Amino acid sequence: MLASEFKTKVLPLSNKLMRFATQMLHDEEQARDIIQDVFLKLWQKKDSLREVDNMEAFAMRMTRNRCLDLFKAKKPVLAEDDFLKRNSTESRDLQNEIELSESALLVRKLIRNLPDIQRTVMHLRDIEQYEYEEIAQMTDLTVNTIRVNLSRARKKVRDELIKREYGN
Template sequence: MGDSDFKIQVLPLSKKLLRFAAHFLKNEDKARDVIQDIFLKLWQKRDELDRVENIEAFAMRMTRNRCLDILRANKVVPIDAETDRKMKQESTDIHSQFEMSEAAGQIKMLIGQLPEVQQKVMVMRDIEQLEYEEISKETGLQINAIRVNLSRARKKVRNEFIKLNSDEKERNKTIAATLF
C-alpha cells in the first residue's frame, strides 16, 4: 500500500476509531494515545495491508486489543486478606524497627550523660542483664544502693527521652515504657 492509498483508506477511520477507544477506555486523552499508536503500527505495516481484506475491521481489532492491554495494565489485582495482613505487618515491623533503633540511639546517648555510678548500674542491670548480687560484687555497692541508683537512672533517662521527643509524646511514652 502506497502513501496515497494509506491516506485514502486508513486516515479517514480516525474519528470512528477514536470514538470506539474513548468509549472503551472512558478517557479521551488515553484514547487519542491509543489511536496514535494504532496509526503508527498501521503505517509501519503499510506494505502488508494489501493482504488485509477489511482494513477497517483490522484497525478496530487493533484498537480493541490495545485498549484491553491498557485496561489490564491499570487493573488492581486484589489480594486475599491473609496476604494483605502479612504485607501490612511487615511494613509496620520495618517502621517499628526503625523507630526502636532511633529511640535506642537516643537512650544510649542519655545513659552516657548520667552520673558514673548510675550509668554503670544501669548498663550492668538493663543491658548486660546482671543480677543485683553480681552488680554488688563488681561495684562494691549495697543492693539497696544499686536499686536506688537504678531507679533514679531509669527515671532520669525516661524523663529526658520524653522531653527530647515531646512532639510525639504519646508514641514515645509507649516506646519508653517498652524499653524500661
C-alpha cells in the first residue's frame, strides 16, 4: 500500500477509532496513545493491508485489542488515586455534561456501568450505527451473541431508567 492509499483508506478512520477507544477507556489521553499505536502498526503492515477486506473492521479490532491489552496491563490503583483521577476527568467533561439533558446524562452513566461486552456492543450498534455483521468482525462475537448482549444492555438501561423515574 502506498502512502497516498494509506491516507485515503486508513487515516479517515481516526475519528471513529478515537471515539471507540475513548468510550472503552474513559480517558482521552490514553485513547490518543492507543490510536497512535494502531496507526503505527497499520503503517508497519502497509504491504499486507491489501489483503484486508474491511479496513474499518480491521482497525476497530486492532483498537479494541489494544484497549484490552491496556486493561490487562493496568496495575491496581489506590482508591484515593482513582477518586482523584475520576474527579479531574469529570471536571474536564463538566462543560459538555452541562449541555446534555438530565436524561441523556443518566443514560450515559448507565451505559458506562454495563459489563464490557454489553457496553461495547451497545456503543457500536446504537452510537456508531454499525451493522451486526460489522460488529461481529470487530469483536469476534457471533451475530446472535451480539443481539443477546445488545438486548440485555438495552433492558438494563431501560429498567434502571424506569426504576429511577418511578422510584421503585
